[in-house]
Amino acid sequence: MGVALRNILTDFKQPADPDKLKGVAAIDSYNALYQFLSIIRQPDGTPLMDEEGRITSHLSGIFFRTANFLSQGIRPVFIFDGQPPDMKSKTIQERKDIREESKVKWDKAKREGDLTGAFRYAMSSSVVDAYILSSARTLIQLMGLPVVDAPSEAEAQAAYMAGKGDADYAVSQDYDTLLFGTPVLVRNLTISGKRRFHGRQVTVQPERVILSDVLTNLEITREQLIEIAILTGTDFNPGIRGIGAKTGLKKVKSGDFESIVREKLPDFDPEPVKDFFMNPPVTDSYSTEINRIDSDAIRSFLCDKHGFSPDRVDPVLEKISKKEKQKTLESWF
DNA sequence: CAAGGAAA
DNA sequence: TTTCCTTGG
Numbered sequence: 001m002g003v004a005l006r007n008i009l010t011d012f013k014q015p016a017d018p019d020k021l022k023g024v025a026a027i028d029s030y031n032a033l034y035q036f037l038s039i040i041r042q043p044d045g046t047p048l049m050d051e052e053g054r055i056t057s058h059l060s061g062i063f064f065r066t067a068n069f070l071s072q073g074i075r076p077v078f079i080f081d082g083q084p085p086d087m088k089s090k091t092i093q094e095r096k097d098i099r100e101e102s103k104v105k106w107d108k109a110k111r112e113g114d115l116t117g118a119f120r121y122a123m124s125s126s127v128v129d130a131y132i133l134s135s136a137r138t139l140i141q142l143m144g145l146p147v148v149d150a151p152s153e154a155e156a157q158a159a160y161m162a163g164k165g166d167a168d169y170a171v172s173q174d175y176d177t178l179l180f181g182t183p184v185l186v187r188n189l190t191i192s193g194k195r196r197f198h199g200r201q202v203t204v205q206p207e208r209v210i211l212s213d214v215l216t217n218l219e220i221t222r223e224q225l226i227e228i229a230i231l232t233g234t235d236f237n238p239g240i241r242g243i244g245a246k247t248g249l250k251k252v253k254s255g256d257f258e259s260i261v262r263e264k265l266p267d268f269d270p271e272p273v274k275d276f277f278m279n280p281p282v283t284d285s286y287s288t289e290i291n292r293i294d295s296d297a298i299r300s301f302l303c304d305k306h307g308f309s310p311d312r313v314d315p316v317l318e319k320i321s322k323k324e325k326q327k328t329l330e331s332w333f
Numbered sequence: 334c335a336a337g338g339a340a341a
Numbered sequence: 342t343t344t345c346c347t348t349g350g
Binding site for chain 1: 334335336337
């Protein structure tokens with residue numbers, strides 16, 4: 001779910017014009033897939049599915065959005081999670097419980113004809129399971145796009161790659177990537193700028209957050225930003241009731257982090273969490289190279305296997321191939 | 334969410 | 342043309 005730092009970051013978000021977005025984008029795949037699964041649904045919450053009943057919402061999302069990325073000069077790299085740290089197990093269990101409760105509420109809302117509720121509960125019942133991950137990976141690779149296997153958290157790996165300069169920015173809706181030290185975070189990276197909110201469509205701009213701006217303006221270090229996050233709660237520790245980002249900022253700057261943790265969370269040692277954000281497991285074994293798109297294989301995967309309409313798929317494939325040829329030609333001169 | 338067609 | 346609404350799988 002990420003971290004509740006919004007209240008102290010609002011001042012440093014800047015709308016990102018398309019030019020600033022050109023380059024290598026390190027995408028937190030789980031985050032993107034969850035987004036697609038929750039939003040790409042029918043009004044009663046039913047996701048897109050093929051004839052066999054397999055969910056295809058995420059494939060639609062990846063295919064069309066990624067095609068747009070390429071046409072805009074955005075070169076996506078999809079980072080997949082590895083082994084989560086033990087500290088995350090409580091959060092993982094909580095998410096599972098919420099999903100299961102939501103599923104029950106979704107069915108109930110559907111029975112009662114409550115479409116708004118149905119859609120909302122359907123969203124929060126979304127599950128990124130092994131099938132979602134493997135089918136997403138298949139499509140990404142057929143599109144010629146790089147996949148990176150993070151040893152642990154994908155957000156940590158994305159931040160690492162952006163820090164090294166192998167990616168120009170990290171893409172996620174969550175702010176955790178900043179804690180992991182990404183120099184630049186981009187949120188709301190969509191093309192149409194449309195997102196559904198309470199079932200309604202609203203326009204949202206892609207926004208860029210520059211870590212150094214945040215730290216300079218708040219006059220804190222990254223360690224201190226992590227301390228604020230720890231006080232409000234992260235995926236790796238419960239927060240303290242009554243402390244939000246603003247109070248957290250104040251307490252951390254006045255040097256009260258340790259004493260508050262001792263008082264309010266006596267059984268909790270913040271050091272492992274701090275250390276995980278500062279020095280997470282990452283790998284150098286990756287490539288950000290883009291390969292040729294396999295249009296025939298994509299047609300077969302999306303249309304033959306998953307019931308997509310060739311009328312919708314073909315024009316997109318053509319557009320990507322055309323762009324690809326342009327690039328190849330340019331590189332000769 | 335993104336595409337495509339309808340409506341304005 | 343631009344915006345709105347529905348469909349997609």
